[in-house]
Amino acid sequence: MDRPGLALVAAFIIAQLVATVISATLSWKLAGIKKIGWGWTGVIWLYNILTYMLLDPIKFGVRYALSGRAWGLMLDQRMAFSNQKNFGKEAREAAWAAEQRTLHGLQSTEAKVPFGRNTYGETSVMAEEAKRRAEIARLREIHTLKGKIESFAKLRGLDIAVHPHYTL
Known part of the structure; x- marks a missing residue:
């Protein structure tokens, strides 16, 4: 509903970039973690971007359907469904x-x-x-x-x- 602040967006982008670099390039033998390489990193980024782009229209469609406006219902007139x-x-x-x-x-x-x-x-x-x-x-x-x-x-x-x- 509201746009996030610039500091939150910057922190999110930096965290994602750091996680991407770590997963693509670093191997930790002590923890048993191996690097996945840049190819799989690109596949994961593509998957995340596609699901993100599909999620918002689905979210708005469900919100519109639940509001009652999609079927011309005036749910606000009844007290049980008042918002x-x-x-x-x-x-x-x-x-x-x-x-x-x-x-x-x-x-x-x-x-x-x-x-x-x-x-x-x-x-x-x-x-x-x-x-x-x-x-x-x-x-x-x-x-x-x-x-x-x-x-x-x-x-x-x-x-x-x-x-x-x-x-x-």
């Missing part, structure tokens, strides 16, 4: 965060992003941030005097301004 993480929990959290922003009169995130280009990952991050802010607000209401006074005033419908600084 969403946690059955769409992040999407539900993002919808909740958008609803909370609308309830509190804040600008929706769709208006900020031109043409609705926000990705699933961005909405997931927004949902996590909204959850974190809500948890901080809840803890502040529970554990601080200012929070207790503000929540009491909200419950009673009082319009008071609590001093923003904490004093002892």
Whole structure:
């Protein structure tokens, strides 16, 4: 799915070249290993390259067949075959965060992003941030005097301004 880094590719190529030179030229009598020569080394390289070239199309074909798109099946509509993480929990959290922003009169995130280009990952991050802010607000209401006074005033419908600084 992802391309490997250049350092990994370089390490792989160097290791293969060293192994090729060792197998083609060195004989170790102590271990009972004999050199195979450059002819057999070329045959092995040809075999490896051919199987590698055939393996990727087979891999992509199997992945396409298993995805359901090959037969026009929409497996994502059934929860048992959903490929969403946690059955769409992040999407539900993002919808909740958008609803909370609308309830509190804040600008929706769709208006900020031109043409609705926000990705699933961005909405997931927004949902996590909204959850974190809500948890901080809840803890502040529970554990601080200012929070207790503000929540009491909200419950009673009082319009008071609590001093923003904490004093002892």
